[in-house]
Amino acid sequence: MKWKKKGLIFVTEGRHSWAQTHAMIPTPEFINNNCLRFYVTVCDKQGIGRIGYVDVSANPLCKVIQVAESPILDIGDPGTFDENGILVTSIVNLPDGTKYLYYVGFEIGTKIRYRLLTGLAISRDNGKSFARMQKTPILERSDQELYFRGGPFVIYENGSFRMWYVGGNKWLTINGKEMPVYTINYLESNDGITWDKYGKVCIDIVNENEHGFGRPYIIKHDGKYKMFYSIRVKYLGYRLGYAESTDGINWIRKDQDIGINVSESGWDxxxxxxxxxxxxxxQYYMFYNGNEFGKTGFGWAELVEW
Incomplete structure (x- = not known):
């Protein structure tokens, strides 16, 4: 692939008390033919994330139209798995007009740094408001995925739900800091709410320079499933990866084909x-974050060649 970077679209820049920094994990959906909504996680001064949105025009492309004045989903109640921050990762539009918004709850630990578990919020008014399905995770910890069951990307296909997510139960010390270790796993569900305890590993760690992955994003193109994901590289931070599959379960990694990397200077x-x-x-476009997990906002690139 070849991508042409087009620059930044949006930086939070202290708009509100709940939105001081970051615009993490841009998660798009079409509002209509002329407008795209990006669900994003923004942070307050304490670094606690909440979910808002940024609307941009589709023609001309990526002109900011509207920004959320208040969170569409706030942090959880005291003592819940998402009391210390939430990260949006996927939006699913169902045939009856219901929207399922999948997110990650950030739970601070004492003997480990944190846990990441998956929650679900539902909208029945075309996205005007979202309410939690439940106060507990829909992907709860399990023996094989004790600390991490997050970063989900979900599609509704042929009457069932398919999820790709990050799961793991290990930590690794890098430069004196404990860092998470996890793979990208796969699950299916009849209702999008109830999921098995254990997923099938579909993107695994393949060399000593990797220690985990970020939110996968899957499209169908040219008769294949194509996955774009983030690779946590030791001593470097995040880089992008790419894989292909004929069934969405068994994947061939082709990271060398991603065709986009960090810039020489600037926000990414x-x-x-x-x-x-x-x-x-x-035309295909990529929307992505740069430095410091999206602290510098999100931008875009145009696909020049597959």
């Missing part, structure tokens, strides 16, 4: 991560 000079790839007017 240290990292590229959390990409989403969509088709707009017969």
């Amino acid at each position: 000079s240290e990292a590229v991560c959390y990409s989403a790839v969509i088709k707009i007017n017969d």
